[in-house]
Amino acid sequence: MPTILGQNQYGKAENRVVKITRDGATHHIKDLNVSVALSGDMDEVHYSGSNANVLPTDTTKNTVYAFAKEYGIESAEQFGIHLARHFVTSQEPIHRARIRIEEYAWERIETSDANSRLIGADEVKHSFVRKGQETRLTQITYDGDKWEVVSGLKDLVVMNSTNSEFWGYVKDRYTTLKEAHDRILATQVSGRWRFNWSDDEQKMPNWEKSYEQTRQHMLQAFAETYSLSLQQTLYQMGARIINYRSEIDEVRFALPNKHHFLVDLEPFGLKNDNEVYFAADRPYGLIEATILRDGCEARIPVDLTNL
Numbered sequence: 001m002p003t004i005l006g007q008n009q010y011g012k013a014e015n016r017v018v019k020i021t022r023d024g025a026t027h028h029i030k031d032l033n034v035s036v037a038l039s040g041d042m043d044e045v046h047y048s049g050s051n052a053n054v055l056p057t058d059t060t061k062n063t064v065y066a067f068a069k070e071y072g073i074e075s076a077e078q079f080g081i082h083l084a085r086h087f088v089t090s091q092e093p094i095h096r097a098r099i100r101i102e103e104y105a106w107e108r109i110e111t112s113d114a115n116s117r118l119i120g121a122d123e124v125k126h127s128f129v130r131k132g133q134e135t136r137l138t139q140i141t142y143d144g145d146k147w148e149v150v151s152g153l154k155d156l157v158v159m160n161s162t163n164s165e166f167w168g169y170v171k172d173r174y175t176t177l178k179e180a181h182d183r184i185l186a187t188q189v190s191g192r193w194r195f196n197w198s199d200d201e202q203k204m205p206n207w208e209k210s211y212e213q214t215r216q217h218m219l220q221a222f223a224e225t226y227s228l229s230l231q232q233t234l235y236q237m238g239a240r241i242i243n244y245r246s247e248i249d250e251v252r253f254a255l256p257n258k259h260h261f262l263v264d265l266e267p268f269g270l271k272n273d274n275e276v277y278f279a280a281d282r283p284y285g286l287i288e289a290t291i292l293r294d295g296c297e298a299r300i301p302v303d304l305t306n307l
């Protein structure tokens, strides 16, 4: 055979693992994207197809989720060290393990500001916003007479690690979804809001302040709503903006439901007490709606990508 095998490695890439640690009402999130690459005595599987030395990539995936439960995720480094050591020391044919980890950082949604104290809201300890993602948007239209300003944001990722349920829905012969009484609710917010300012230069809103406050009301409604569906949460987010921000008459949201599935750890003799999740990226539910001040007209396009 005039060919020889060169460097080779294999494993499961991009295992999206979310670990929630529940310290009473205070929750902590670790959100990782873990890629495993193993190498060692793997000539035979390439040359003849013998799998005698091959630990399945599916097993490497399971190990990531099981270790999240068994060791917890103190840091990405610590977690990666556990995994790499395990593969190399437990499998004779495996001589090298490379674990690559991306970590997505989350911050708590601040609900204990002066504004929420004023309305008597308790501090929420299970609501998070992912760091460093959002893009602020605006569209200004002027016909020489009237102005229309629609502002908003996209790619603001938020999560509630409890206070979300989904049950009591229609079931037909194709329905397999299990009712959920305590699930993760996560979404990547795309929102637009239309200002009622149209001509009076004296009464122009303070755009910077309006954005900050609108964003905060939206986050606070997300954090404080005990959710029976993402549709309900969406409505609360819009209604709170309309109620608190008199300069805004219309809000539209497109909210992808970023599903987090509990991983079945039973086969490994481990109990998953709402701790270890698989964060799926697709397909996703997509929930879209407009919330209007009573008596106002809907002018934000239905498809937000057209704005």
Ligand SMILES: O=c1[nH]c(=O)c2[nH]c(=O)[nH]c2[nH]1
Pocket (backbone or CB within 6 Å): 166, 177, 228, 229, 230, 231, 257, 285
């Ligand atoms: O909040 C939800 N709304 C739905 O309409 C829906 N559909 C579904 O499968 N899961 C969910 N979750």
